[in-house]
Amino acid sequence: MKEINKEDSNNLEEKKEEKEENLNEDKTVNVENEEKNSTQSPLPPPSYRNIETTKIVVEQADSISFEEKNNLLLESPPIIPSPFLRSPSPSPALLSSSSPFSFSSQNLSDNSSQMSFIIREKLHEFAKDLRRRTSAVREELCREPTPTDEQAEEDEDEDKDEKRRKSGERRPDQASLMSLIGLHQEVKSDEIVDVPSRLLPSNIDPFSKLYVSWLSFVLIAFLYNSFVIPLRCSYPYQTRSNLRYWLFGDYICDLIYLVDLTLIKSRLTFMRDGINVKSPPEMLHHYLTSGVFKLDLFSLLPLDILYIWTGPICAWRIFRLLKLPSFWEFFELLDSSFSNPYAIRIAKTFCYMIYIIHCNSCVYYVLSAWQGFGQIPYNYKGKWYLNKWVYNNEGNAYIRCFYFTAAVATSTGNNPAPTNVIEYIYMTFSWMMGVFVFALLLGQIRDIVSNANKNNEEFRTTMDRALSECKRLGLPEHLTARVRAWFLYTWEQQRTLEEKRLVEKLPLKLQTDLALSVHYNTLSKVKLFQDADRAFMRDLVLRLRPVIFLPGDIICRKGDVGKEMYIVNNGILEVVGGENNEIVFATLTEGSVFGEISLLAIGGNNRRTANIRSKGYSTLFVLSKEDLNDVIKDYPDAQQLLKKKARQMLRKDEKGKKGAEESKKNLIERCRVSCDLRTPRMLSAVAQLLPSKSKTVKQLLEQPEIKEEKEKKKYLKRWSTIPYEFSDASDIMEERKRRQPLSDRKEKIN
Incomplete structure (x- = not known):
């Protein structure tokens, strides 16, 4: 046996090559034979053979190993290559032996036939399963889904995806071919790679708090470069002893720039044709084709490498100032995020002003150093004088130069006169900058402050006009005081007198969303509207209007025809009675509702049954009968439901009244003691x-x-x-x- 194995091992490679050539030549013939054999001739009965050692490793099939030792194998018909796989299996290059003995050519042929038989059967099962799934999907598409079914399916799919992500499994549409035909991949323990969770999301909303927070770091880096680069180029604040600290700050800012370029800006979503695009390739392409990318790229030019030849000259970092669009973007986002953006606008304008004075002070110090800090005398009309216009190198250099340039830019006067051409040019430029640039900045500040007080001024003007009209008409003093109190309370609560006009400028859909967020929970507390159609409630909340009542105002009187329903938003109301309304029967607080039955006038109950008075300042939401009828005509089902509920509430109230009367009678009967005496018998x-x-x-x-x-x-x-x-x-x-x-x-x- 050993001799046969040695001979086979010597000729194994030649036989493998011959077999591969024969299989490649007969590929098309085998495809036709497969169809004929599957329809005409059945499979021959298998024969059993005893094999000492067999091990086949199919690397092409996702590293699937098929191993048996001292077992009985089924001998199947000769190999027929599948047209689906397009290659005979297994190829000689994929065969390896782990035993000390080699395979014979007959064993190799039998094992190849066995694998071909298994794959063919699995393909048939896969085709049947695919047809079954296709039929199920077709039936599901023909059935019209309901919103609840769609929501349930989405929730179920999300739960399944979450479980798959946790377990590391693939989705069915992401499964490999071998897993679909039943040959599952065996993953070795040393091949498992633990993928860490992402520190950043795949897409970032440019209006989110995350992006605004990141822009704050970019802003700090930009302001550092903007102020430090001119400072180190002009003032002698960069020395050999502190150079490492300056370089540390420089490269920290460069790292922030690099992260912003590679990880943040390429993940920002954008709008295209009214759709928010979140695809990573499209977001990356949008950023790479924008002008912001070019500025960000130029701002990271590594000109610091020139320090090797020129020394640490900070002027090579001037391109870091090209990050200016991030500065503008940060303040624009803050402007749109805050309800009162005027402070943000003033801060932005103040940054412009300070930076211009800062750069001008750097130029002034350079001119002073060039002229020897005033120690070089100059001749004027035959006399020699020391230059007092320049900085004399005493005290803190930056503070003194900053003060001088601020005084020149604001034209405060009492400044030293220039002595040469360069000084005259500098002073002319500074005055022109003070006239135009600072006038523009100061005008912008004035506009910001005036816009901040615009609503307040309009309120004061309206209130003064109303009080003047009351005085012209000769109204009593207490009535004029009530008008003034209403204006002051309304302004304190709303900060505007034209709230409705501001909301009307919004689209109808946005008005509905605002009304739902404010009034829906309040309106759903009304028993009459509970379990009503949501579409009906959505149209109804648009008709609610807030009304403010002053202390002592009578909201409704007993016996009046009820045309409105009231919902207490804030404040306290009192149900009063008596000759002068001095008796308080009940108190209504936030969330209380009254007058809802009178809207439908069921059974003629459209009269007020009590006097209701506002104890202090109160804000009520009012729904009129006309608005309810205008909305309910489009919802006949809701109309029937409301009438049914109104009748039930009336019956319940009547039962309560009858029960109260009966309990009162019973109490009177129990408390009554008869004083009637029987007539004596003699009489x-x-x-x-x-x-x-x-x-x-x-x-x-x-x-x-x-x-x-x-x-x-x-x-x-x-x-x-x-x-x-x-x-x-x-x-x-x-x-x-x-x-x-x-x-x-x-x-x-x-």
Whole structure:
């Protein structure tokens, strides 16, 4: 056996090459034979052969290993290459042996036939499964989905994707070919790569807080370069001892520039044809083709390498100032983010002013150093003088030069006169800059301040006009004071008197969204509108309007026809009664609703049942009957639902009233004590003996004394809550007197 294996190993490579050539020549013939064999001749019965050691590793099929040792293998028909794979399997280049013995040519052919048979069967199963899936998808597309089904499917897909991401599995549409046909890949433990989570999202919204926060770092780096580069080029603040600190700050700013160029700007989303594009390739292409990319790229030119030949001259970093668009973008985002952007605009203008003075002070120091800091005398009309126009190198150089240039730019006067041509040119340029540039900046500041106070000025003008009209009409002082109080409270709460006009400038869809966010939760608390159609509620919230009531205002009076429904937004209302509304029956606070039944006028209930007064300043949302009818005509189902709920609420109120009346009657009955006394039997017997028309009988039956006492008690006990029929001590004494015999009473009278 060993001798045969040695001979086979010597001729193995030649046989492999011959077999590969034969298979390549018969590729087309085998495809036709496969179709004929699958339809005409069945597969021959398998035979069993004992193989000592077999190991086949198919690297092309995603490193799938097929190993058996001392097992029985099925001997299948000769290999038929699949037209789907387009290559015979396995090829000689993919065969390897791990045992000390080599394969024979017959064993190789049998194993190749076995693998071909398995792959062919798996392909048939894959085709059946694909047809089944196609039919299921076609049926699903034909069925019209409901919004709830779509939402459920989206949620289910998101949950499945999340589980796959956590487990590291692939989605079905991302599965490999070998996994689809049933040959799953075995991944070795040492080949598993742990992909770290991304520190940055794949796309960044240019209006998000994340991007604004990053721009703040870019702004700091830009301001550092803008102020430090002219400073180090002119003033002697860069020395050998502190050079490493300056270089450290320079390269930290360069790192920020580089991160902004490579990781941030290339991930910014953008609008195209009204659609927010979030595709990474498109975002990258949009950034690379923009002018901002060219400026960002030039701002990172590595001219610092010239330090090797020229020394650390900071002027080579002048291109870092090309990051100016990031400065503008940062302030624009802040301007649109804050509700009061005037402070941001003033800060931006102030930066311009300070930077111009800073650069001018650097030029002034260079001129002073060039002229020896005033130590070189000059001749004027035959006399020699020291130059007092330049900086004399005393005190803090930067502060003194900054003060001089600020005084020149603002034209405050009392400045030294220039002594030569260069000084005259510098002073002329500084004055021109002060006249035009600073005038422009100061005018911009004036506009910002005036716009900030524009609403306040309009409010004051409107209130003064209204108060003047009240005075012209001769209105009472207390009424004028109420007008003034309304203006002041409205301005304090809203900061505008034309809130509705401002909202009307927005699109209808945006108006609806604003109204929903403000009023929907409030309107949904009303029992009448609970469980109503959301579309109906969306149209209804647009009709709510806020109304402000002053302290003591009567919102509605008892008996008035109800045409509005009120919802308390803030403040306290009182349900009052009595002659002068001095009795407070109940208190209504935020969220309370009243007047909703009168909107539908079910059963003629359109009258107010109580007086409601505002205790302090109150803001109410009002819905009128006309607005409700205008909206509800388009929703017949909602109309029926509202009427049904209104009837239920009326029946519930009637039951409550009846229950209260019955409980009141029961309480009165329990508290009542009868004071009626039975007529004595003797008197009844006497009355029966006497004629029925006798006056004595009538007097005995009527008992006028008791009636008179009862009438007196009604007026005497008006203050008491005890029923009038309740007997007290005086009643008992009177009854005892009546029970006395007539003879005893006559004696007392005599």
